[in-house]
Amino acid sequence: MSNDQDQWTTVDRYFTDLLAPDDEALTAALDASRAAGLPEIAVAPNQGKLLNLLVRTHGAKRVLEIGTLGGYSTIWMARALPADGRLITLEYSPVHADVARSNIARAGLDKIVDVLTGPALDLLPVLEEEAAGPFDFVFIDADKVNNPHYVSWALKLSRPGTVIVVDNVVRGGKIATAHPDDPAVTGTREMFDLIAREPRLDATAVQTVGSKGYDGLLLARVTD
Template identity: 45%
Template sequence: MYENENPVFDNVDAYLEERLTPPDETLELTLNRQDEAGLPPMAVSPLQGAFLNILAKSVGARRILELGTFAGYSTIWLARALPEGGKVITLELQDVNADLSQRNFDDAGLADRIEIRRGPAEKSLNILINDGVKPFDFIFLDADKIRYPTYLDQILMLSRPGTLIIADNVIRNGRILDDSGKDPSIRGVRTFLDMLKDHPQLDCTALQTMGCKGYDGFAMMYVR
């Protein structure tokens, strides 16, 4: 995550969080454990977590796929959007992150709604595809930016008409404009966005975000 050089962003986020996202011991504990484990502050902000929660509710999601569990903060927001019997499948490469996330899910009382699949996301996605699982209603992509183009092809095979897909960190503090190709993460996101242009299966847009997480943004895709 990029360093925030504008204190106004932090102050506005704090103002909005105070009014729109009430104190939540479970979510605060998740962030505290993330810090105690020495993990970088890469989780979505509270306002962004609430945004994902509202989006998932608005499409009536019962099956959610997340790429990139990290400490489980966004996963908890998504799982709370589910109705009875709903499920989040979240993919995480690092065992240390998966172990911490499972502890957070257990303490949040959401373990029955969340399944962590460990290992490279590309491999886990291929297993889901080959197993012929039911399509997902909502997909949150927040994993290795280098592989966003590969993930797009795979998650489309796990979608249906009406699936909503959200991809995080697509602005990269404005560095998305860098076409030198030297940064593999920028190269991956640029290729991903190029794939979205005139995509035959998708209606797409993107939103720039400025707040306590710095300057970044989401890409949003609706499967036709």
């Protein structure tokens, strides 16, 4: 497995160096997050570039992110927005949120990005009450136990055509375990069951390997 991981990381580095090279703001965001003791679980650079391309290709103007961490993925997506775009990102930890705000401001994106602090399941009803949506694009990368709730809220705050991306859905292959003993896997399986039953969502999921190991993502589109 270690040899496989070395190869996956080498290939990711090749792709990144050519197609998604780091710049000052992105590198500083990772460095500041590391210095603050945040877990090193941000998306890989090529995954960040994928989010950027998805937002741009979709022509999204309003983006919702559930799970900010240090704002690395936030920066990638916010850079894809037009001048009148807006990105709202939800972060449970006040420490993480403060780091993210600093990173986002350093990247010059604080005018179009709002970092809200608190449990997402408390903040999402407030966004609904304030008519903050509908959002054109939703990225979910938070605690996996609540994945089904996050997808349900994403659907409430969406419109026909909204794209929803959920990260870390393969769980090292454990997602195929019928009776997992990991709450993160259980929550993610419940999310898949919900999406499979939901007629308003058309979705697929793909497995990935890379510098972040073996995992994958779900891509869904709101149809009605």
